[in-house]
Amino acid sequence: MKRISMIALCPVLIFILFSQTFAQELKPIQLPKPQVDGGRPLMQVLKDRSSSREFNSEKLPLQVLSNLLWAASGVNRPESGRRTAPTAANWQEIDIYLAMAEGLYLYNAKSHMLNPVLSEDIRALTGRQPFVKDAALNLIYVADFSRVGRGTNEEKDFFSAADTGFIAQNVYLFCASEGLATVVRANIDRPTLAKTMKLGPDQRITLSQTVGYPKK
Numbered sequence: 389m390k391r392i393s394m395i396a397l398c399p400v401l402i403f404i405l406f407s408q409t410f411a412q413e414l415k416p417i418q419l420p421k422p423q424v425d426g427g428r429p430l431m432q433v434l435k436d437r438s439s440s441r442e443f444n445s446e447k448l449p450l451q452v453l454s455n456l457l458w459a460a461s462g463v464n465r466p467e468s469g470r471r472t473a474p475t476a477a478n479w480q481e482i483d484i485y486l487a488m489a490e491g492l493y494l495y496n497a498k499s500h501m502l503n504p505v506l507s508e509d510i511r512a513l514t515g516r517q518p519f520v521k522d523a524a525l526n527l528i529y530v531a532d533f534s535r536v537g538r539g540t541n542e543e544k545d546f547f548s549a550a551d552t553g554f555i556a557q558n559v560y561l562f563c564a565s566e567g568l569a570t571v572v573r574a575n576i577d578r579p580t581l582a583k584t585m586k587l588g589p590d591q592r593i594t595l596s597q598t599v600g601y602p603k604k
């Protein structure tokens with residue numbers, strides 16, 4: 389009797405193992421073209437810009453992710469590769485990682501793609517506040533000091549912090565325009581997050597920013 393139930397269970401166990409293995413494999417995502425002719429008037433968006441800490445976990449559609457990342461730091465002048473946010477000496481040293489339920493991705497602005505980094509849900513590690521684990525998306529801004537041409541580490545910290553600020557404000561404005569909730573955050577356990585993200589010695593987490601639909 390026991391043997392029969394084991395035999396009957398076998399396909400079920402194989403299915404569970406198989407589906408878990410494949411569920412964990414992330415693939416690169418080509419984002420749709422950003423919709424650059426939308427958005428509300430700038431002065432109204434500035435009037436509405438604010439931090440919010442109440443999110444629901446509804447996923448952001450791919451088109452919204454595309455528009456958000458382009459607004460954040462996408463290429464707006466393809467002939468020169470320059471971006472929607474300024475960077476000191478055009479070093480473009482800030483990378484945007486995306487922590488979502490399905491895993492961690494890195495935004496490639498040039499190809500407007502999301503490249504897989506980790507097939508783990510690390511949202512809870514992106515900040516010390518409870519809402520980070522439930523929101524659809526936590527952006528993690530990471531400076532790559534190897535792209536900063538000159539200066540002491542203190543100067544590199546300054547440039548990276550300033551350059552992150554411009555990106556974060558672009559995200560704030562996009563969210564205000566689209567009715568999304570967002571808050572930029574410095575309260576992060578950086579060593580633990582950097583280790584989980586497997587960052588290299590030249591990489592520094594500057595800030596994180598939660599984005600999602602507001603809790604109703």
Ligand SMILES: Cc1cc2nc3c(=O)[nH]c(=O)nc-3n(C[C@H](O)[C@H](O)[C@H](O)COP(=O)(O)O)c2cc1C
Nearest residue numbers: 437438439440441515517571572573574575576595
């Ligand atoms: C550099 C920086 C770090 C911040 N860190 C956090 C944070 O860790 N957690 C948080 O809830 N808000 C954080 N904020 C959001 C501020 O608390 C918020 O901007 C401020 O209270 C003003 O509110 P407002 O954005 O709605 O105008 C941070 C803002 C900045 C600019």
